[in-house]
Amino acid sequence: xxxxxxxxxxxxxxNSAHVLPELLRTxxxxxxxxxxxxxxxxxxxxxxxxxxCRVVTIGPEPFTDALRNRFLGEAAHPWTLVLDSDEYxxxxxxxxxxxxxxxxxxxxxxxxxxxxxxxxxxxLRGSGWYPDHQLRLFRTGSIRxxxxxxxxxxxxxxxxxxxxxxxxxxxxxxHENYASFVExxxxxxxxxxxxxxxxxxDRFDFTxxxxxxxxxxxxxxxxxxxxxxxYALALLMYWNQIVRGIVHWERLGYLPPLPTEPPLPLRExxxxxxxxxxxxxxxxxxxELEAAVTAVHASRSMRxxxxxxxxxxxxxxxxxxxxxx
Amino acid sequence: MSLTVVIPSxxxxxxxxxxLSSLQDAAVFAGIxxxxxxxxxxxxxxxxxxxxxxxxxxxxxxxxxxxxxxSRACNAGARLGDGAAPLxxxxxxxxxxxxxxxxxxxxxxxxxxxVCGARLVYPDDTIxxxxxxxxxxxxxxxxxxxxxxxxxxxxxPRVLQAVTGACFLVERPLFDQLGGFDEQFPFAYEDIxxxxxxxxxxxxxxxxxxxxxxHLQGSxxxxxxxxxxxxxxxxxxxxWRGRFNIDGSADDR
Numbered sequence: 001x002x003x004x005x006x007x008x009x010x011x012x013x014x015n016s017a018h019v020l021p022e023l024l025r026t027x028x029x030x031x032x033x034x035x036x037x038x039x040x041x042x043x044x045x046x047x048x049x050x051x052x053c054r055v056v057t058i059g060p061e062p063f064t065d066a067l068r069n070r071f072l073g074e075a076a077h078p079w080t081l082v083l084d085s086d087e088y089x090x091x092x093x094x095x096x097x098x099x100x101x102x103x104x105x106x107x108x109x110x111x112x113x114x115x116x117x118x119x120x121x122x123x124l125r126g127s128g129w130y131p132d133h134q135l136r137l138f139r140t141g142s143i144r145x146x147x148x149x150x151x152x153x154x155x156x157x158x159x160x161x162x163x164x165x166x167x168x169x170x171x172x173x174x175h176e177n178y179a180s181f182v183e184x185x186x187x188x189x190x191x192x193x194x195x196x197x198x199x200x201x202d203r204f205d206f207t208x209x210x211x212x213x214x215x216x217x218x219x220x221x222x223x224x225x226x227x228x229x230x231y232a233l234a235l236l237m238y239w240n241q242i243v244r245g246i247v248h249w250e251r252l253g254y255l256p257p258l259p260t261e262p263p264l265p266l267r268e269x270x271x272x273x274x275x276x277x278x279x280x281x282x283x284x285x286x287x288e289l290e291a292a293v294t295a296v297h298a299s300r301s302m303r304x305x306x307x308x309x310x311x312x313x314x315x316x317x318x319x320x321x322x323x324x325x
Numbered sequence: 326m327s328l329t330v331v332i333p334s335x336x337x338x339x340x341x342x343x344x345l346s347s348l349q350d351a352a353v354f355a356g357i358x359x360x361x362x363x364x365x366x367x368x369x370x371x372x373x374x375x376x377x378x379x380x381x382x383x384x385x386x387x388x389x390x391x392x393x394x395x396s397r398a399c400n401a402g403a404r405l406g407d408g409a410a411p412l413x414x415x416x417x418x419x420x421x422x423x424x425x426x427x428x429x430x431x432x433x434x435x436x437x438x439x440v441c442g443a444r445l446v447y448p449d450d451t452i453x454x455x456x457x458x459x460x461x462x463x464x465x466x467x468x469x470x471x472x473x474x475x476x477x478x479x480x481x482p483r484v485l486q487a488v489t490g491a492c493f494l495v496e497r498p499l500f501d502q503l504g505g506f507d508e509q510f511p512f513a514y515e516d517i518x519x520x521x522x523x524x525x526x527x528x529x530x531x532x533x534x535x536x537x538x539x540h541l542q543g544s545x546x547x548x549x550x551x552x553x554x555x556x557x558x559x560x561x562x563x564x565w566r567g568r569f570n571i572d573g574s575a576d577d578r
Contacts, residue, residue, distance in 0.1 A: 090390040091401065116372055123371045168370055172390045 005101045006031040008075035008140065009083065012068065014038040016085035017047055019176060023083060024051040029094040030081065036071045044085075062194045065145040065153070072141065080140045087115075087175045096171025097137060100163075109155055110138035110162035115173040120180050122229050126222030129233075131167050138162075147196055181232060188240045197248040201255045209245025213238045326430070327359030328352070329406030329497075333398035334417035336369045338377060340541070345379045347421040347538075355427035359410070361385065363402040368392040394553075395490075396506035396515040403505060412500055414493040419445065421492070422536040429494045432482045432533035439499040439528025440520055442488025445540035450475045453540045456532040457487040457517060458572035465562060466517050466569075480534045486524060486569055488532050490516025491540055499528050512553035514561040521569060 009030040013020060014037070024047065027033060035048035036056045045055045056074060061067070072080065079101050083089075090096075100111045114131035117124050124130055135143065135153050142160065143153045155162065165171060178184040198204065220234040249258065330348060334341050345362065352360045366373045366388040373386055387402055403412055413429070415421075422428075425443055433441035445454040455478055456469040466487060470478050490506075493516060503522050506515040520530050 090388040092389045092391055092393070096391060118374070121374060121376055123374065125371060169368060169391050174372065174388070 003031070004078050005098065006077035007079045007081050007097065007101065007137075008032040008034065008077040009081045010034050010036065010068075010071060010075060011048075011053075011083050011085055012036045012038070012071075013040060013044045013048070013085045015040045015042045015044060017042040017044045019086045020044060020047050022088040022176075023085060024048065024053070026089040026091070026093065027081075027083070028052075031077050032075070034071070034074050036074070066147040068145045072143065075140045078140055080138055080143075082136045083173065084175070086177070087173050089174065090172065093171050096165075100137060100165060100171070104163065105161075107161050108163050109142040109157070109160040110135050112162060112164040113137060113171060113173050114165060114167045115175050117175050117177050119177045119184060119233065120229065122226065124226050124229065124233075126220065126225035126230050128219050128222075129226070133164055134173060135162060136173065181236065184233075184236060188236070189243070192240065192244045192247050195244070195247075197251050199252070201252045204248060204252055204256045206245050206249060206256075206258050209241050209248070213241035213245075216241055326357055327407065327410040328357050328361075328413055328426075329403070329410045330360060330362045330413045330415055331365065331399055331402035331406065332362065332415045332417055333365040333367050333395055333402065334369070334373075335367045335392070336371075337417055338369075338373065341373075341417045342378055343420055344415065344417050345382060345384070347423075348415065348426075349379070349382055350423050351421040351426040354423050355430060357426065357430075359407075361407060361410070363387055363405045365389070365398040365402040367398045394508065394511050394515075395513070396508045396510050399490075399515075400505035400508065403500065406497075409497055411497055412495050414490055414495070416491040416540070418541040419443075419492050420539040420541075422538045424536045425492075425533075425538045428533045428535040429492075432531055432535075433494055433496075436482065436484065436529055436531040438531040439496050439523050439526075440488060440530045441494040442485075442530070442532040443492040443494075444475075444532065444534045444537055445489070445491060445542075446475050446537040447472075448539060448541070450537065452478055453542050454489045454491065454532075455534060456483050456485040457489060457520075458574075459486060459569045460574045461571045464574070465558075465566075466514075467574075475537050478534075482531050482534055484529060484531050486530060486572070487517045487520035488530055490519070491542070492538065495519075495523075496528075499523060499526065502526060510557045510560060512550050512557050514554075514557040518561060518564070521565060 007030050009027050009032065011020075011023065011034070013035055017040070024033075028051070033048075033051070033053040034056060035045070035053045036058060037045045037048065038058050039060050045057060048055050054074075056071060068082070081097065097113075104111065112133035112135050115134050117129045117132055119129075142156055144156055145153045178187065216237040217234045220237050221230055223230040226233070249256065332341070332344065341364070345364075348362070360383065362379075362382050362384045364373060364378065364384060364386050366386055368389050368391055372388055375384060375386060378384065385405055387405060389398070389401075393401075399414055406412060411430075411433075413426075421443075429441050429443055432438070442454065442456065444452075447453050451472045451474055452468075452470045454468055457466050458469045459466050468489075469485075503519065503526060507518050507522075510518060524530060
C-alpha cells in the first residue's frame, strides 16, 4: 500500500435502507467502502452496491460489537473509519478527517471524533450526549471491540496513543439515534435482551444496577441544555438500567434474591424536599447510608462495598443542596 | 419559472425561520413553482434540523462542521442547485417583502440583467441598500443613500456597477462562467468583486426598487468578522483600485 493516509470505511447494516442513503451520499470520498450486511430483506445490499461499496453478506446472528472484530480485517487501507448505518458526515468531513490522519503522529493509533446525537427531533447538547467522542478513525488493525454493546473499543497495543478532535469547529459524526421516544424504548429493550451478561450468580448485585440507574439519571438530567427532552431521557436511562438488572437476574434463573428495599428509594431521587420534616428525614437517611457504607468497609468485602459506596456517593451528590440548608 | 435560492447561515435559527417564511410568501406571490432552497449550515454550534426551519419548502441542508467563508459557502450551495435555474443568494437576516421576488425577476427580465439586486431597508425604513456606488480615494465602494428615509428615494430601477450580495439574483450561465464568487475573499467584498467581473463579461447590473425588504444588517457579525472584513477590503483594493468608474460622492448625505 503506497498511500499511507488512505481511508477504508466499514459499516454494519441490517435492514438499513431507510437511513443508509444519507451515509452513502456523504462518504463517497472514502478510498474504499465496505458494507457488512446481515441478510437484509429491504434492499440494503443493493443500495450499497449501487453506490459502489463492496458488500460482505453474513448470516443472521445476534449483533454485538464483538462481531465487528471479524470484519476489521476486510479494510485494505492503512486507516479505518467505522460508522453505524444511522450516522452520516458533513460536506466538509473529507477535509477534516484527512487532516486528522495527516496530523496523526507516528505513535497515534486512533482519533476520537465528537458526535451530534439527535433524538426525537432534537440535537442534544446536554451532559452525556455531547460531545460524545467516539473512537472511529484508527490505524487498521489497531483496535479491538469488547464482547458487549456500546463499550469503549480498546487499543491492541496499549502503549500507543489516541487523540481527540475538540469542538467547536472540527469534523463531527452526525447520528440520527431515534426518531421518537417509542423507538428509543424499543431499541434499548433490544439491546438489553441481546446483550451479554456476567453468568456468575455470585457476582450479580442488583444494587449495582440501581446505583447505575441513579447515576444515569443524575448525569443525564441537564434540562438547561435539552429542556423537556432531558427529563424524558434521564427517566428512560434510569428505567433502562433497571430493566437490564432484571433481565440479568432472569438470565441467572432468578437465583440471587433481589433486595427487598432498594438502597436508594426512587422517591429520594425524584422529589425535591421542601419542608423541615422532609429535610430531617433525608438527613437521617443519609446518615443511615453512610453508616451502612462504613459498616461494609469494615467488613472488607469488595463485592458488596463497591455498589454500596457508589450508592452512598450518589445519595450525597443528589442531597448536597439539602445538607447545606 | 424555477429558482434556486442559496442561504448561507450560522445559528440564528429563529431569524432564519422568518427569512424562509418570507421567502415562501414572496415565491407564492411571484408564481415561482419550482423553487429549490439550499440552506448552507455554516458550522452552526447545533446543526439545523429541517423540521425546525420549514414544513413546506423544498429545502436542502448542506452542513459544514468547520466554518468557511461566505464565498465558499455560497459556491458550495450553488453547486447543489439545478442546472439552468437562476440563483438567488439571500442572507439569513433578510426578510423579503411579499412582492420582492416578483419585482426582482421582472426587473431582471426588463433590463436583461445578469445580476439584479434588491432594495433593502433597516427596520426604521431607512435605506440599507439601493445600489453600490464608487467613490475615489480610500473610500471606494459605498452604499448609495445609506440611512436616507426610504420614502425620499425614487422607485425607478437603477443600473449600477455593483449591488449587495445580501439579496442577489444572478443568471446561472453568468455565475458558472465567472466561476462563482471568488473564494479568496474571507468576508465581504466578494459580491462587489463578482459584480465588477460580471460587467467585464458584458453583463448588466441593476437594482430593483419597487418594494422594501428588511435587512437586519450585521446581526450575525462578531469581532472576527470585522477583522476578516478588513482583509477582504485590502484584497479588493489591491485587485480593483483604478479599475472601476468613479461615481463620486455627491449623493452621499
